[in-house]
Amino acid sequence: MYTVDSLLQIAAGAETGLGSFNESENALICALWMEKNGIEQLPAVGPFGGSPFRAGQRVTIKKGTFIQTTHPKGNRHAGRDYTVTLQRVSQGYVHKIDNPSVYQPQVIWVGAGGYYF
Numbered sequence: 001m002y003t004v005d006s007l008l009q010i011a012a013g014a015e016t017g018l019g020s021f022n023e024s025e026n027a028l029i030c031a032l033w034m035e036k037n038g039i040e041q042l043p044a045v046g047p048f049g050g051s052p053f054r055a056g057q058r059v060t061i062k063k064g065t066f067i068q069t070t071h072p073k074g075n076r077h078a079g080r081d082y083t084v085t086l087q088r089v090s091q092g093y094v095h096k097i098d099n100p101s102v103y104q105p106q107v108i109w110v111g112a113g114g115y116y117f
Contacts, residue, residue, distance in 0.1 A: 001041040007031035026094045033102040044105055046092045051105035053089045071115040084109040
């Protein structure tokens, strides 16, 4: 699990020669993002921790999960549990241009009608 403190330790590692500058910068941005959003710990944050999911894996999307989609009806919360086969798994990352942002790992599947979710 990643916490603000564990990410700050990763960030400090670059100063002692134990990590790269990029890793240090990403860890600091992730720590600030977690602190700003009141998150105590996460199994994965940005590029740290990866995703436990793999393409081709069948998973359950729980009722209430926010779903982003290419469907014309737009993004929504799942109204029921869905069992889907993952087409792609996106690892998390930090976008550093202009306003630094943390993007969490995402899973992508094809739904009815060929729309991506």
